[in-house]
Amino acid sequence: MAYHSKDPSAIADLRKFEEEVMEKTDLLPKVPGTMASTSFSHIFQGGYSSGYYSYKWAEVLDADAFELFLERGVFDQRTAISFETNILSAGGTEHPAILYKRFRGRDPKADALLKRSGLISA
Secondary structure, eight states, rough: OTTTSSSSSOSSSSSHHHHHHHHHTSSSSSOOTOOHHHOOOOGGGGTTTGGGGHHHHHHHHHHHHHHHHHHHHHHHHHHHHHIIIIIIIITSSSOHHHHHHHHHHSSOOEEEEEEETEEEEE
């Protein structure tokens, strides 16, 4: 995301830019002569770019929907029927945001994913 939020002409040294961006989250030792970000072709080739991050939105929807099952009980029949009716069976018949809101009773929130990922406390 750092590459997408910076003017490319302002990046004079790619290696230095990557090191600065990655220093807070880098978990693996560096391999001499390589750069992780420029070898990650998903973000630089084929027009995929920011579309790659739509997977994270799918995770938000997944975690938020499952949170309702956890709130009401995993085997709650009313929740299961609503999920089947509004999500599984209705896919493509209306805008996904409308279907999701009908199922969940509200717009999606990222909190459940943040909790599941250990980024906020439960």
